[in-house]
Amino acid sequence: MADRIILTIGTKKGVFVADAAKPRRSFVLRGPFGPGVPVYSTLIDTRGTPLLYASSCNPFFGMKVLRSKDMGKSFTETKSAPAFPKDDGRALANIWGLEVGGGKKDLWCGVEPASLFRSHDGGDSWDLVPGISNHEHARKWQPGNGGLCMHTIIRDGSRVHLGISTGGHYLSEDGGETFKASNRGVGAGFAPDPYPEYGQCVHKIARHDDAPGRLYMQNHGGWADWTGPGGPRPDIGVLRSDDYGHSWRSIAKGLPSDFGFPIVVHPHDADTVYVVPLAPATRSCPGGAPAVWRSENGGESWSRLGRGLPKKQSYFTVLRDAMDIDRLKAPALYFGTTTGQLWIGREGGEQWDCLFDSLPPIHNVKVAVV
Amino acid sequence: MGGAPNITIHVPGPLRPYCAGAAQLSISARTVRAALEDLRRSQSAFYRNVCDETGTVRRHLNVFVNSDNVRDLDGVDTTLSQGDVVTILPAVSGG
Numbered sequence: 437m438a439d440r441i442i443l444t445i446g447t448k449k450g451v452f453v454a455d456a457a458k459p460r461r462s463f464v465l466r467g468p469f470g471p472g473v474p475v476y477s478t479l480i481d482t483r484g485t486p487l488l489y490a491s492s493c494n495p496f497f498g499m500k501v502l503r504s505k506d507m508g509k510s511f512t513e514t515k516s517a518p519a520f521p522k523d524d525g526r527a528l529a530n531i532w533g534l535e536v537g538g539g540k541k542d543l544w545c546g547v548e549p550a551s552l553f554r555s556h557d558g559g560d561s562w563d564l565v566p567g568i569s570n571h572e573h574a575r576k577w578q579p580g581n582g583g584l585c586m587h588t589i590i591r592d593g594s595r596v597h598l599g600i601s602t603g604g605h606y607l608s609e610d611g612g613e614t615f616k617a618s619n620r621g622v623g624a625g626f627a628p629d630p631y632p633e634y635g636q637c638v639h640k641i642a643r644h645d646d647a648p649g650r651l652y653m654q655n656h657g658g659w660a661d662w663t664g665p666g667g668p669r670p671d672i673g674v675l676r677s678d679d680y681g682h683s684w685r686s687i688a689k690g691l692p693s694d695f696g697f698p699i700v701v702h703p704h705d706a707d708t709v710y711v712v713p714l715a716p717a718t719r720s721c722p723g724g725a726p727a728v729w730r731s732e733n734g735g736e737s738w739s740r741l742g743r744g745l746p747k748k749q750s751y752f753t754v755l756r757d758a759m760d761i762d763r764l765k766a767p768a769l770y771f772g773t774t775t776g777q778l779w780i781g782r783e784g785g786e787q788w789d790c791l792f793d794s795l796p797p798i799h800n801v802k803v804a805v806v
Numbered sequence: 807m808g809g810a811p812n813i814t815i816h817v818p819g820p821l822r823p824y825c826a827g828a829a830q831l832s833i834s835a836r837t838v839r840a841a842l843e844d845l846r847r848s849q850s851a852f853y854r855n856v857c858d859e860t861g862t863v864r865r866h867l868n869v870f871v872n873s874d875n876v877r878d879l880d881g882v883d884t885t886l887s888q889g890d891v892v893t894i895l896p897a898v899s900g901g
Contacts, residue, residue, distance in 0.1 A: 495865075495866050495899075496820075496864065496866045496867060496896040496897070496899075497820065497821065497855040497856075497864065497867075497896075498854060498855055498858060498864060519854075519859040520859050520860075521859070522859055522860065522861065524859070525860060526859075526860075527858035527859055527860050527862065528858070528859065
């Protein structure tokens with residue numbers, strides 16, 4: 437019987453796990469696991485007995501994948517982490533994305549430098565996915581401030597969508613064998629050509645099972661005031677596709693900023709989508725007053741959800757994987773901040789409460805009902 | 807030409823679980839590079855923590871032969887003598 441909410445919280449100093457009974461009144465925190473080591477991605481695999489995964493990105497000793505078989509009471513390393521073939525010349529610098537695959541024990545893993553790995557045994561062994569990792573564009577992608585990372589992996593039948601910063605959106609329609617850059621309508625502000633074939637700084641992509649073909653993207657916005665070659669490019673930061681990612685259009689009108697990192701879709705309504713607008717220059721809350729913004733009509737209009745959040749003097753950042761939403765009937769949003777606060781937005785973000793206020797800087801938040 | 811000199815690898819605390827808890831390893835090698843290659847074969851889990859998949863010593867690790875950082879010697883081509891101690895240590899860090 438599904439009766440508990442479980443959160444994995446990837447931080448600069450390890451992974452924490454929090455859980456609560458369904459009313460979500462209070463959460464119990466455990467951790468840090470992999471203490472002192474940054475965790476940029478976590479995964480709650482609910483396909484069978486729940487398994488928790490976390491990437492442990494040790495700047496000294498290299499990358500590890502941690503796995504918990506006891507709901508986050510303990511973690512152990514899998515037998516191996518993704519690694520490039522020796523003659524490839526690239527070395528793993530970070531693990532940015534972990535997602536379940538199609539088979540019972542299949543996992544997908546997006547890494548830095550931007551490449552994709554796949555495991556068929558729950559993370560004990562990994563194979564490079566050559567269709568994207570050795571794509572003709574791969575050696576031309578450029579790292580952004582966060583590194584050259586493959587952070588988003590979305591599977592949809594035989595389609596696989598990938599988000600790469602800074603590479604753009606890549607689409608496979610043959611189960612991950614081959615990929616094409618698919619960025620029509622996705623702008624870039626850091627190149628003279630405002631709409632290049634590839635090389636965009638995609639921050640996050642999200643979709644809903646009930647809306648075939650529709651995708652939402654938080655792209656790197658904040659370029660309305662650009663006066664150089666190519667001219668200003670307003671509203672390129674928040675986008676929508678209705679053709680499986682072949683083309684994209686802006687849905688940023690009405691937001692206080694089109695810059696942000698995460699984008700999350702309501703679990704029961706494909707028209708409801710959430711973003712966290714940030715000031716482009718500082719990557720922090722506009723005016724020091726944080727808020728999640730919600731659209732209930734697929735991005736045609738937006739409303740501010742700030743009740744319970746600080747009204748001033750708050751300048752944190754919410755990173756690309758640091759917001760998620762649970763799947764209960766009245767779902768709650770969760771986001772973590774670079775200042776170590778974990779917030780819950782009850783009733784779909786109508787009322788915010790701080791669950792934990794002094795964690796290490798938070799990179800990643802995932803939630804599941806188990 | 808005699809056999810390769812016997813040297814000792816000092817294992818830092820965080821990496822001892824990767825070599826069955828050993829605090830030091832005794833091997834024979836003429837150079838640091840040869841010592842790392844020996845570790846790749848004999849202590850593969852430990853080795854993966856020290857070198858990345860290209861075979862390069864990880865950027866934030868320092869390798870000392872006795873008290874000298876190999877960066878100030880001949881890097882991984884530094885020659886080893888009988889009784890040398892090779893110490894692998896994380897670089898100092900903050901934050």
